[in-house]
Amino acid sequence: MTGTRIAALGHYQPAKVLTNDDVAALVDTSDEWIRTRVGIKTRHIAGPDEPVDELAAQAGAKALAGAGLAPGEIDLVIVATSTAINRSPNMAARVAAKLGMGSPATMDVNVVCSGFTHALAVADHAVRAGSAGRALVIGADKMTEIADWTDRSSCVLMGDGAGAAVIEACAEDAIGPVLWGSVPGMGDAVRIEGTPPRFAQEGQSVYRWATTQLPPIARKVCEKAGVTPEELAAVVLHQANLRIIEPFAAKIGAVNAVIARDVVDSGNTSAASIPMALSKLVERREIPSGAPVLLFGFGGNLSYAGQVVRCP
Structure with a gap:
């Protein structure tokens, strides 16, 4: 295998x-x-x-x-x-x-x-x-x-x-290759610092970066997986902000995809947001088994990582 x-x-x-x-x-x-x-x-x-x-x-x-x-x-x-x-x-x-x-x-x-x-x-x-x-x-x-x-x-x-x-x-490749990276020079745009630790961010900087720099990277994730954005059954982004999620999916051309919007009911749960949103979509049977799904995380460190997976 x-x-x-x-x-x-x-x-x-x-x-x-x-x-x-x-x-x-x-x-x-x-x-x-x-x-x-x-x-x-x-x-x-x-x-x-x-x-x-x-x-x-x-x-x-x-x-x-x-x-x-x-x-x-x-x-x-x-x-x-x-x-x-x-x-x-x-x-x-x-x-x-x-x-x-x-x-x-x-x-x-x-x-x-x-x-x-x-x-x-x-x-x-x-x-x-x-x-x-x-x-x-x-x-x-x-x-x-x-x-x-x-x-x-x-x-x-x-x-x-x-x-x-x-x-x-x-036997099959049901988890596609990852495309990941970061912007170290802007890493302090999202911070968890101090005693006790507290979250802070430069909201406008993160918003501009996410909406302008990340859609082309997401398209490359699809290319590495051998699928087109139009073929995606679902798009599950980090659940940070609905104003980022919806335009992002449109910009990459995921016109036929179910868009995860768990942020509406759950808020920003950081590392939990993508698996939680995906699990709920699967539980509600909104994605067919075996269908391609784009997972794309972004945020702290101004880091990102994405892959296309086949729905279990």
């Missing part, structure tokens, strides 16, 4: 929902202001008893169940997160322990909002190289814990959650 595929997906969100009106009670904003600028209506908020590893483990367990696998059948766990609890043990090791795994390799990937597509590429490479048979890849973030609740331009964006995928070897 020389190819790889996504065998199953899973997602998890905390039960507590914060509406725009709830946010307006905390900071000077309004439902209209938030919807007009970013398209968000609600977001899910994790409580003190729901740390990042708990969110990740819940999503991972669902992905394993969907694949019909026992935890011991996974030999690589990668968690993409920028809101890890501690430097060590890492989130992947914590998740492996929570799920009762035997002795998998465990690592975290911190590429902020494009973390999941980076982690997916790493798992894809590991399985193709034969260093792992099956991998569990999770994007999980508790963004509300690092939000600056005095900054109305950023705190209105934040949500919590996790999404997971089981990657395994197969």
Whole structure:
């Protein structure tokens, strides 16, 4: 077997929902202001008893169940997160322990909002190289814990959650080649800094970069996968802002694709946004099995990573 595929997906969100009106009670904003600028209506908020590893483990367990696998059948766990609890043990090791795994390799990937597509590429490479048979890849973030609740331009964006995928070897290439990169000179346009750490960004700079520089890269991702944008069944971008997502899909020519708009109900969940949005589309059967789907993450470090995958 020389190819790889996504065998199953899973997602998890905390039960507590914060509406725009709830946010307006905390900071000077309004439902209209938030919807007009970013398209968000609600977001899910994790409580003190729901740390990042708990969110990740819940999503991972669902992905394993969907694949019909026992935890011991996974030999690589990668968690993409920028809101890890501690430097060590890492989130992947914590998740492996929570799920009762035997002795998998465990690592975290911190590429902020494009973390999941980076982690997916790493798992894809590991399985193709034969260093792992099956991998569990999770994007999980508790963004509300690092939000600056005095900054109305950023705190209105934040949500919590996790999404997971089981990657395994197969005879076909169901995960296309990754195209990834960054703009190091502008890396501080998105920051999580300080003690305690707080999220901040140069919103206009990120918006201009995402809307002007990334669509041509996304078209190259499709080219590397041997599909045209018109052939895409779905486009799942990092769920940052509806004003980025909808024009982006139009600019690359994905005229027949289902566009993931989970940002409306979940807010910006950073590394969790792509796997969570994809898992929901598959759960609702909005994408046919085997159909090509563009995954494209972008954000922190002004990094990006994209690949075309076949829907499980």
